[in-house]
Amino acid sequence: MAGGAGAIGASQVRLLVRLGAKVVVADLNDAAGQSLVAELGSGCVFVHADASSEQDWTDVVSTAVSRFGRVDMLSNSFGIAPQSTFADLSYEEYMRLIAVNQTAVFLGIKAVLTPMKQQRSGSIVNVSSGAAYRAQPYLFAYSASKAAVVAMSRDAGVELGAYGIRVNAICPGGTRSELNTATTTAWARTRPSYDREHAFDRHPLGRIGEPEEVANMAVFLLSDAASYCTGNSYLVDGGLLAGIRP
Ligand SMILES: NC(=O)c1ccc[n+]([C@@H]2O[C@H](COP(=O)([O-])OP(=O)(O)OC[C@H]3O[C@@H](n4cnc5c(N)ncnc54)[C@H](O)[C@@H]3O)[C@@H](O)[C@H]2O)c1
Structure with a gap:
């Protein structure tokens, strides 16, 4: 579980261990x-890793193989979301964002291919966004x-089926x-029209999502229950992309 210490990642870890x-x-x-690993006991091990580092991925996968014998699933659940206008984002900030949110997903998929191809099975979930x-x-x-x-997941699903x-x-x-x-918080600071208290009022379900609700979809896709699902992306957004409340 890459990004396993975050809210959506840790919710998946808890469910998977359960x-x-x-x-x-x-x-x-x-x-x-x-602290998550201490909470969950011996079914779980922590590895410090920067997902944008190919060497760190090698360490993560070799830990999985040496501790647990195989790699059945990968969830890429890390991410960063610095806000900026086009004019204000520096080249370095842009490239760091792409390195973490995009290139690291490529590195993660690549890292698990050897064991998954040997097993001739595996399931990978990449956390994208309604954005x-x-x-x-x-x-x-x-x-x-x-x-x-989204595009990389689609193409990987096609190639790796x-x-x-x-x-x-x-x-x-x-x-x-x-x-x-x-x-x-940044929106509330930079956009006077943004009303944080009522930001979700016009979403179809009228509230923010809980990480467990996103984890349910991720773990479904990781599991054999989703055995006929590949190359797709699945919204878990309280209906926002469908429309706003009348
Ligand atoms: N929370 C939302 O509203 C929302 C909406 C859409 C998509 N997402 C996506 O969900 C995913 C999980 O985010 P979250 O909401 O749980 O946020 P979070 O801040 O709780 O978790 C993000 C985790 O990613 C880790 N991380 C950041 N950079 C990393 C790197 N280089 N290597 C390894 N780990 C790294 C952080 O340490 C943190 O534990 C992200 O991809 C995010 O873009 C979140």
Whole structure:
């Protein structure tokens, strides 16, 4: 579980462990990752990893193989969402965002291919965003990276089906997490019209999503229950892309 210390990642880890899976939690956030592993016991191990580092992916996969013998699933659930206008985002900031949100997904898929191809089975879920389909203020680079994750998941699903490996993306809408709080806090600071208290009032379901609700979809796709699902992306957005309340 890459990004396993975050809200959506940790919710998947808890659910997977409850269902009997053994999980490697990989994340930059050592404190949160170690505390999650301490909570969940021996079915879970933490590895400090920067998902944009190919060497770190090698370490994550070799830990999974040495500790648990195989790699059945990969969830890419990390991400960053710095806000900026086109004019203000530097080349370096743009490239870092692409390295984490987009290139790291490629590196993760590549890293698990050897064991999954040998097993002739595997399931990969990449966490994209509703922003892949709908503009969000000052998040153009984030949106571009998330659209790339949808496209990469589709192409990987097509290429890897021959090996019994399924690849899908999920696209959450606003979901309670540190990343979401940072985004809405910045919007409240920079956009006088943004009403944080009532931001979800006109969503069809009228509320923010909980990380467990996103995790349910991710774990479904990771599991054999989704055995005929590949190359697709699945919205978990409270209906926002469908429309707003009348
Ligand atoms: N929360 C939302 O509203 C929302 C909406 C749509 C999509 N998403 C996506 O969901 C995913 C999970 O985000 P979240 O909402 O749980 O936020 P979060 O901040 O709780 O978790 C993000 C995690 O990613 C980790 N991370 C960041 N950069 C990393 C790197 N280079 N290597 C390894 N780990 C790294 C962080 O340490 C953190 O644990 C992200 O891809 C995000 O873009 C979130």
